Amino acid sequence: MRIGMMTPWNANSGPSICAELIGREWVEAGHDLRVFAHDGSNSPDGIVIQEDEEYVERCFGTSYWGRDEWLDPEPILRFRPEIFTVQNLAIMPMNELFKVYGEIRRYSKTALVIHEGYLPDEPLFYKFEWDAIICFDERYVRLFSTVYPKDKLHIIPFPYHPIVSGDKGEARRMLSLPLNRKIILFFGYSAWRNLPLIPALDEVNRICPLHILVLTTDGRSLRGFKLESRRVKLPIEIRVEAPPLSRLYKYLHAADVFVKHVEDEPGDENITLSSTVHLCLGSECPIMVSDAKIFESLNEQVVKYPARNLEKFKSRLIQVLTDRDLIEALKRAARKCIEENSASKIAERYLTLFTALKES
Missing domain, CATH: 3.40.50.2000 (Glycogen Phosphorylase B;)
Structure with a gap:
């Protein structure tokens, strides 16, 4: 499956941790992943902490981490993913993404992973149409069911890193x-x-x-x-x-x-x-x-x-x-x-959902 994921990556942040844990499992399972990542941070929580994998392209900046808001959509449009997913939309350069979002939806099923523990004030947040919206637990579902159709909300828990013992x-x-x-x-x-x-x-x-x-x-x-x-x-x-x-x-x-x-x-x-x-x-x-x-x-x-x-x-x-x-x-x-909620099992639950979206 060709999966495009717009997300922080290799950073000290919740969206990055979630994306890395499931994304690396997808790659290990043989899926074609492209990560469209942020350009770093002016604050400690968004700095890039390790070398990127070959499937990562850093093509946007966000004011959330003190950078200029920008997006180069060419890597996304060139890749033409079957599934396009976004982690934590509220911290993305939404204005720039919205300009090309219609084009992305012409050839991709789209899925949003909710990290926001609140209803964002920005009206543009709600103008994006999604084929699926992923929540970590019932608390997020209760909150976001007030603004999204319930049949688009899916619970997939936050993944855990696998056991790695050491001396x-x-x-x-x-x-x-x-x-x-x-x-x-x-x-x-x-x-x-x-x-x-x-x-x-x-x-x-x-x-x-x-x-x-x-x-x-x-x-x-x-x-x-x-x-x-x-x-x-x-x-x-x-x-x-x-x-x-x-x-x-x-x-x-x-x-x-x-x-x-x-x-x-x-x-x-x-x-x-x-x-x-x-x-x-x-x-x-x-x-x-x-x-x-x-x-x-x-x-x-x-x-x-x-x-x-x-x-x-x-x-x-x-x-x-x-x-x-x-x-x-x-x-x-x-x-x-x-x-119960290993990265491999959670990654598989995403793939099951993505397959259903492709067939719908």
């Missing part, structure tokens, strides 16, 4: 990390959200030697952790990098726990999910998350704690660092979760 000692030696401390990993463009945990981690460090590892290129995160590293005796190592996937998994294999702390903003009703957890769960590194809305769909595959209760965070962290039975239970739950 902790080997990973630490390769990455020049300490062998005799418990490593707590923070990473990403929103690593600064973890800063409220530093006092609690400083206390845990007095009874269990810790090493805090921060991977980020985000200015706010870098400034915040540098300041905290001067205030506490807790070892905080900051590495200015946005690692490509293979290197990120080495870091996850080296860590004792990956922590993602989020505190809900009052009045924020947007639907959301954690693409980062979907990407990282396959490493089998234990994951701790706060009880924020972004993690509401996660259950026994992670360890949750109340976002504003540092005592509970400390006690659950110590349990993760010392309870082998808990670690094994987390691994079993992660494997079950990934088996």
Whole structure:
């Protein structure tokens, strides 16, 4: 099948993670994929973090990431895909895409993957006609059924990265990390959200030697952790990098726990999910998350704690660092979760839908 996908790619963003996980499966299965990708970013969440595959053409820019809005439609029109799909329309150069969208629909069935956890204000968003609209779960369906016909809405869950096991000692030696401390990993463009945990981690460090590892290129995160590293005796190592996937998994294999702390903003009703957890769960590194809305769909595959209760965070962290039975239970739950919604299975569900669209 000839599939064209307009999407962020090889970037630290939810749409990119979703697109990469299913897109690489399509290529592996022998389908002809062309990725029409963004030209980078002026902010950390959209930067290109690894070399592109041969089927990727960078042919648009978006103001969402501080770039000029532009689109070169020639690669799309030249490829003439049987299926043309867009990930996260609201961040695309919609004006430029709409100019050629009628031409695309002359020879392609079209599918939109909804990442927006809200109804966009831009009227142009709703002028695109789609043969199918893909939602990750019922929450998105309830929201978007108010603006789209229900028979066009299809639920296909967000994919999980497959299981890739690794050796902790080997990973630490390769990455020049300490062998005799418990490593707590923070990473990403929103690593600064973890800063409220530093006092609690400083206390845990007095009874269990810790090493805090921060991977980020985000200015706010870098400034915040540098300041905290001067205030506490807790070892905080900051590495200015946005690692490509293979290197990120080495870091996850080296860590004792990956922590993602989020505190809900009052009045924020947007639907959301954690693409980062979907990407990282396959490493089998234990994951701790706060009880924020972004993690509401996660259950026994992670360890949750109340976002504003540092005592509970400390006690659950110590349990993760010392309870082998808990670690094994987390691994079993992660494997079950990934088996149900693996990238390969989710990619196949897209293909089943695309086949039905072609035959309709």
